[in-house]
Amino acid sequence: MEPGSDRDRQCCELCGKVDGLLRCGRCRISFYCSKEHQKVDWKKHKQLCRKTKDLPTSDGKRAPGEAINSRTKSDGPSDSLQQQNRATDYVVPCMDKHGICVLDGFLGEETGLGVLEEVRLLRHTGKFTEGKLVSQRSDSSRDIRGDQITWVEGKEAGCERIGFLMGCMDDLVRHCDGKLGKYRINGRTKAMVACYPGNGTGYVRHVDNPHGDGRCVTCIYYVNKDWDTKEHGGLLRIFPEGKVQFADIEPKFDRLLLFWSDRRNPHEVQPAYATRYAITVWYFDAEERARAKEKYLTGAAEKAVKVDLNNPSDSS
Secondary structure, three states: OOOOOOHHHOOOOOOOOOOOOOOEOOOOOOOEEEHHHHHHOHHHHHHHHOOOOOOOOOOOOOOOEEEEOOOOOOOOOOOOOHHHHHHHHHHHHHHHOOEEEEEOOOOOOOHHHHHHHHHHHHHHHHOOOEOOOOOOOOOOHHHHHHEEEEEEEOOOOHHHHHHHHHHHHHHEEEEEEHOOOOOOEEEEOOOOEEEEOOOOOEEEEOOOOOOOOEEEEEEEEEEEOOOHHHEOOOEEEEEOOOOOOOEOOOOOOOOOEEEOOOOOHHHEEEEOOOEEEEEEEEEEEEHHHHHHHHHHOOOEEEHHHOOOOOOOOOOO
């Protein structure tokens, strides 16, 4: 909530209530006491909203009545209503058509910087270890992947903002569940926090889930402030199955990337010449995961977390 004289004038546009207000996510001027009052007042309020500087969603369109809880630390679209709008209006159709989806400004500047601060602290306190392959049979993994990683559940001391990020991811996927292909998502891994320490480190072309271990959606959040791909490298290049063209994803700050985890999306991390951070969560399809357990395909089992995607996370 912004300081100054505006605070004295904040009240619900519909009923005048002054407690527990939500700020309109488009114009950031008007307030409401609830999402219901925001929706009721939209026909009147949209005239003002359209005259102010709109906050676009990732596809350049603007959704009506997006609210941000003025009591949260996030200045971006982390509110559950916004996640629902983004899921139904953008993520689901984008994944259906392309199998890849990019969302910029996922948490907002303040919260994104908080996540970055926690990631840097994990590195400086020695929590990272060399990344390993799912089927580790030799010491040759450094030739394949050059990242350092640590696994985070989101409840650890000093990882509160990372936990908040994971909750926002869960909310987004929960609103997509039942609409993302044929999948019924019922859980995810812990968060893999990865650091490419520069010096030309990368990850050769690979598939996240080539053998049906249950992972169906890869979800990556980037926290690289002022990243310049021409200078720093580090592109994620995806080679969608059956397509001649590839997709280059820059690891920009506060960017969320989703794509199918199976053989439809081979991808690589090109050499990075500056420290490059990413936080990855994989979501499980219930049926494929059950089959994988029966066949003892348990490479990701120790990192699996049961998540109730039928209920909102505490972050919303």
